[in-house]
Amino acid sequence: MDIKRILWATDGSGEAELALEYAKYLAKLTGAEIIGVHVIPLPVQLLFESLRDEDEEFREWQSKVERRVSDRFVEVRNELLHSGIKFDGVILKGIPSDKIREFSRLRKADIIVMGKQGHGLIESMMVGSETVKVLKSSHIPVLAAKRPEPGKEIKISSIVVPIDLADDNETALNCALDLAGMTGAGVTAVYALRLDMYAQDMPASALDIVIKQSVKELRERTEEIKAKYDSSHGAAVKGGIKTDVIHGLSPAISVANYASRNNADLIVINTHARTGLKRLVLGSVTERMIQESPCSVLSLRP
The missing domain is CATH 3.40.50.620 (HUPs)
Incomplete structure (x- = not known):
């Protein structure tokens, strides 16, 4: 960047x-x-x-x-x-x-x-x-x-990047890695597993399987993206990328709450996916993320 x-x-x-x-x-x-x-x-x-x-x-x-x-x-x-x-x-x-x-x-x-x-x-x-x-x-x-909490200086030391496992876009995470290189910030890739209303009737064991699979996929995805990033830049970003899987009825609210709990300074998110049914229309998840976010939000096109 x-x-x-x-x-x-x-x-x-x-x-x-x-x-x-x-x-x-x-x-x-x-x-x-x-x-x-x-x-x-x-x-x-x-x-x-x-x-x-x-x-x-x-x-x-x-x-x-x-x-x-x-x-x-x-x-x-x-x-x-x-x-x-x-x-x-x-x-x-x-x-x-x-x-x-x-x-x-x-x-x-x-x-x-x-x-x-x-x-x-x-x-x-x-x-x-x-x-x-x-x-x-x-x-x-x-x-x-977004104004930080009283007494908290303006800086970027913790970045959260929502990842869509159904989309292969790497723009947001690459941007976050660029910022991490400038600021020394830690980067966490988060996958928000959306639970429909009927999910409350799902057996705990089944939900556990879905979460474990999501954790595996997220880790593999971020490792792949970071390896390509390090290779293209000729150096590794310090600290690596942490990963986490969360779940709830609203991905936007789930990510916003996660950012709040973990004192994130910035959320980096794509405005939408590239094409087809994966397209995330601004006005839904991205706009809701900006509304709910406890910190500043950097949005970018894929």
């Missing part, structure tokens, strides 16, 4: 300021520059110049927002200058998710860092709607930042 440009998407909320702290953390690890982008959200009808020009109140509001954001970008630039981190801030207008996606391509960003929730109407939703829209459409990894 080569990070040279970090796109920090901000709406001025507390969650966005938290996302900046994660962007700084990654920039210090990688030497990357940070590009801040604030999109002034315009209703579709206000995207037409003729309507905007006739609305004096709207123009005043827009100017006020631009001044506030510009001042904040200057503060960030001066602050990061002392840390040796290059910063550039840009203000755009339009539909936030579309503009963020387009701008990330234009500036050739390697990762987008943003808050799990924004403010105003967005904050009232379970997950910020713009964050979810960016996750759905982004061609690069998106880090949805």
Whole structure:
């Protein structure tokens, strides 16, 4: 995971300021520059110049927002200058998710860092709607930042990677290994065995057999992926990969609870599988994971 440009998407909320702290953390690890982008959200009808020009109140509001954001970008630039981190801030207008996606391509960003929730109407939703829209459409990894527990510094020392044994995709685990190499974090691959409602009537011995088989498959899968990773990088990541099999009615909640119990700092997950019936549509497991997660979530396409 080569990070040279970090796109920090901000709406001025507390969650966005938290996302900046994660962007700084990654920039210090990688030497990357940070590009801040604030999109002034315009209703579709206000995207037409003729309507905007006739609305004096709207123009005043827009100017006020631009001044506030510009001042904040200057503060960030001066602050990061002392840390040796290059910063550039840009203000755009339009539909936030579309503009963020387009701008990330234009500036050739390697990762987008943003808050799990924004403010105003967005904050009232379970997950910020713009964050979810960016996750759905982004061609690069998106880090949805979550505030750590009080007194806990922002760092990545423990990474949880949900694994789908029915899919041979290796992207998330490879990404986690890249981050482990940068941060020294431990990596745990987790398979969440989904139990249907009728599973409560399953004999304990049968469930035990399924779990043991899953443990075996997960261990073999992770060993294979790590061997290929070490070979391609010419060195082994310290600490190896731990594995664990958990079970419950909801894979997303099971993984979130596991991350909480084990004090994970980050969950790395694919937004969906590659093709066919295995496709995991964002809005189900991945979105639920972001909603329930006690820590930040890094989502990426396979």
